[in-house]
Ligand SMILES: Nc1ncnc2c1ncn2[C@@H]1O[C@H](COP(=O)(O)OP(=O)(O)OP(=O)(O)O)[C@@H](O)[C@H]1O
């Protein structure tokens with residue numbers, strides 16, 4: 001188990017280094033950083049001094065090493081457009097994105113799994129067919145359209161929920177602005193979460209349904225029935241647990257994409273998160289922010305993957321043995 | 328004595344897009360308490376589906392369309408699902424072919440046993456664990472106490488089938504259905520598993536319905552044999568008689584197709600020409616008639632019911648005096664030579 005964890009950890013480090021290299025190269029190949037920092041009328045001597053001060057004349061490997069060391073300490077340099085440390089800019093936006101993403105994932109799971117189980121168990125009922133039809137819409141409509149439709153229906157026509165922003169936030173310990181503790185904050189979360197989580201919800205529902213159908217056909221379910229176990233024990237004990245491994249995988253991987261694709265939802269709902277920050281950065285060629293965002297997203301993906309791998313092991317005893325012999 | 332299991336005129340239908348298939352047609356047999364009934368027949372003959380019907384687990388759309396199933400005198404084929412569930416595992420135990428896939432891979436052996444025991448018996452978890460350990464010891468698993476917390480993949484195939492047997496016997500059922508319990512196992516452990524199953528059921532006085540392709544297993548284990556052909560009874564009788572003096576032409580063919588250790592290894596095995604018909608294409612009259620060397624007029628027209636034949640019964644017109652009289656003398660002579668005990672006097676056969 002420990003060996004397995006260490007192996008995965010080393011792999012994760014490797015992935016992070018590769019991503020770091022890519023972000024580092026953005027600095028070198030997308031425009032000259034000095035030009036971004038100074039005005040048009042800055043004399044060449046001053047530019048040269050700045051170039052020397054930024055270490056841009058050092059060997060590339062040294063510069064990359066310095067970049068990695070700094071990044072590991074959350075030092076991503078100064079934003080070109082805001083003239084502020086990138087780290088603090090991102091830190092101020094991170095809570096908004098993470099809260100939105102986790103609530104979306106929670107919504108996707110809390111609705112998707114029961115719907116999947118239901119449609120798997122009672123696949124011929126009218127309700128199950130209805131769920132499937134609705135899920136098809138969820139998969140095929142683009143996120144921004146769903147968001148706009150929701151705003152139109154719920155905010156504009158019915159006036160029930162706010163259509164943009166985060167509502168009131170409460171500052172926790174000076175580092176985390178949460179919208180989860182105020183009424184307006186929670187209300188503001190509903191529409192964006194549904195928009196962002198809908199696709200994942202239908203994905204999870206279809207996944208759970210497919211897995212359920214598969215598992216219900218297996219010999220051990222047949223044998224469980226022959227032993228006279230109750231329907232509940234069979235469906236939710238034996239069958240559902242066996243569908244969990246793929247569900248954990250997909251949910252984990254999807255959590256990464258939720259965070260990454262929050263960009264679109266954040267734009268539609270003017271949600272003050274990292275996605276919005278990133279879009280502004282792209283428009284203004286603000287490389288430090290783009291590089292930091294890239295690294296951060298990669299870091300989240302890698303971390304989630306790592307946790308998912310460990311979760312597998314907790315659910316499926318066969319992987320435990322496999323990991324031991326392999327590691 | 329009331330039979331442990333009594334199946335009367337069972338008919339199982341499977342509605343499909345191309346019409347309703349009759350998988351089992353007018354099948355009747357009994358199993359006495361403590362008796363082992365062997366079920367044999369080619370692949371697709373309907374052995375497994377009969378077992379599933381008895382335990383109430385026919386795969387939809389299959390359904391019992393006629394006849395009755397009695398367990399110790401009580402009719403069980405029309406019970407509501409929830410009552411049938413309490414019979415499954417408690418009064419009827421079932422063992423499937425593949426021990427590798429019969430156990431849930433995510434649960435410890437002990438937990439699967441405790442779950443089964445506690446479903447059917449009022450017990451505390453501690454008592455159920457004790458019983459689980461005793462069951463594992465009974466099926467011959469060494470270090471039973473520590474093995475309770477093992478997962479299925481940590482056992483060999485033979486050991487897993489022992490666990491499956493322990494699970495099937497957990498609530499001391501009065502009937503055990505074993506559907507090819509050793510087919511998936513290594514030859515070297517097959518005999519052990521069969522012997523174990525037979526001993527445990529004998530100790531408990533449980534009746535056994537043993538489904539298998541292996542006539543050797545039947546000859547050693549079963550008290551009586553039921554031979555199925557295309558979903559119908561071909562022959563039913565005491566095992567020695569059916570093996571040594573088969574009375575149905577199909578059984579005769581089946582027996583001579585078995586290699587024997589004492590026979591001449593160079594001699595080619597007899598083979599029944601043709602193959603068993605698919606369910607949708609069962610011929611009129613006797614299902615076996617196109618492949619039968621003793622076929623005569625009524626065989627292609629009318630379906631033979633089981634007649635008394637030798638020490639058992641066989642669904643063949645040669646055993647019905649009224650029909651056998653119409654048979655050509657040559658056919659009767661051949662049948663007699665093949666060991667079929669004709670029910671008409673010898674003089675008439677020669678006529
Ligand atoms: N869902 C179904 N649809 C159509 N035919 C079916 C279905 N289920 C079973 N059958 C048919 O029912 C017949 C009996 O099948 P069964 O599994 O009982 O055979 P078996 O004697 O156990 O054979 P084997 O020795 O291969 O296990 C077969 O001809 C099979 O094709």
Ligand SMILES: [Mg+2]
Nearest residue numbers: 374375376506
């Ligand atoms: Mg079978």
